[in-house]
Each structure stands twice: as structure tokens, then as C-alpha cells.
Amino acid sequence: MLPITGLERDERGLWHLFAGEALPSGNVTLEVEPAFRALMCELHTLAHVVNALVYTQFGGALLTGAQLNADATFRVDFDLPGADNDTLRALEAPLNEVIRRDLPVSSIFMPHDEAQAVPGLFRSKAVAPPAGEDGLVRIVEILDLDRQACGGTHLASTGRARPARIVKIDNKGRQNRRIKVAV
Numbered sequence: 001m002l003p004i005t006g007l008e009r010d011e012r013g014l015w016h017l018f019a020g021e022a023l024p025s026g027n028v029t030l031e032v033e034p035a036f037r038a039l040m041c042e043l044h045t046l047a048h049v050v051n052a053l054v055y056t057q058f059g060g061a062l063l064t065g066a067q068l069n070a071d072a073t074f075r076v077d078f079d080l081p082g083a084d085n086d087t088l089r090a091l092e093a094p095l096n097e098v099i100r101r102d103l104p105v106s107s108i109f110m111p112h113d114e115a116q117a118v119p120g121l122f123r124s125k126a127v128a129p130p131a132g133e134d135g136l137v138r139i140v141e142i143l144d145l146d147r148q149a150c151g152g153t154h155l156a157s158t159g160r161a162r163p164a165r166i167v168k169i170d171n172k173g174r175q176n177r178r179i180k181v182a183v
């Protein structure tokens with residue numbers, strides 16, 4: 001079995017990429033590793049929560065990078081010049097409050113141009129989820145907390161995540177703050 005290292009889309013379809021030189025022939029079976037998938041759902045959903053808290057508390061600050069890790073940690077980078085690191089560290093309490101409240105997570109599809117007209121739906125400074133072939137973009141909502149365009153995998157509600165800890169705040173240059181979180 002070969003681990004998939006990435007996805008690519010072109011006019012011929014969606015490509016699953018793996019490292020190395022093996023040449024597949026005949027039928028290829030793809031398997032999702034349930035435990036890893038569940039962990040990514042958990043970390044990614046919590047990344048939404050941190051994103052929502054930063055966005056509302058720091059005047060619409062945008063995401064500049066994110067990484068989910070197999071060791072049950074993740075980091076999110078924000079364009080936050082001059083932000084006080086203690087204030088960022090203090091987001092741990094509202095983050096766990098959102099987990100405790102067990103807010104439902106749902107998604108809808110809406111026309112891409114309509115979504116672009118709604119302030120705050122696109123949160124990343126560099127990349128935006130593209131419209132599908134049908135011209136629609138997926139909007140993920142955490143009830144009472146957050147709505148944003150996203151094509152990722154999420155928990156059904158925030159209470160399915162384990163309690164989380166903000167383990168580190170790093171300054172990445174003058175503009176960026178990196179928040180590292182562990183569950």
C-alpha cells in the first residue's frame with residue numbers, strides 16, 4: 001500500500017498523487033484511514049474556531065497559513081501586525097467554551113460570485129476555495145459562531161473535539177502571528 005501525498009485536478013479529472021515510481025495497472029483500491037481522517041476533521045474544525053475567534057476579536061484578521069499534524073497539533077498563521085501575544089494566548093478559554101457548547105457544524109452551497117459579495121466568507125489572504133464546475137462554492141457554518149468558504153472535512157459539532165490547549169505563539173516576521181494548538 002502506498003500513502004497518497006496529494007491531489008491534483010486537471011481537464012482529465014482528479015489525480016491522487018503518491019511518492020515513488022510504481023506504475024499502477026488494473027483496478028486500484030483507495031482506502032481512507034478512519035483514525036487519521038477523524039483526527040484531521042477534529043483539528044480542522046478547531047482551526048475554524050480559532051480562525052473565527054481571531055477574525056472577530058482582531059478586526060477581521062485574515063489567515064495566511066495553516067498546517068494539521070499527525071501528532072494531534074495544528075498551527076494557524078494570521079496577518080496580525082502588532083497583536084499582543086497574551087491576548088492571543090487568552091483565546092484558549094473561548095476556544096474550549098465553543099467545544100463545551102457543542103455547536104452544530106453544517107454546510108451549504110452558494111454561487112461563487114454571490115459568496116464573494118458577502119464580507120467575511122473568504123478568510124485566507126492567499127488562497128480561496130475555487131468555484132466548482134457548477135459555479136458553486138461550499139460554505140461551512142458553525143452555528144452562532146462562524147461562516148466561511150471551505151472544502152475541507154469537519155466534525156458534525158464542536159463538542160466532538162477534545163479539549164484544546166494553545167501551546168505556543170510565535171512571531172513570524174512583522175506581520176504574522178503563528179498560533180500552535182494541541183488537543
Ligand SMILES: [Zn+2]
Nearest residue numbers: 140150152153
Ligand atoms: Zn473547513
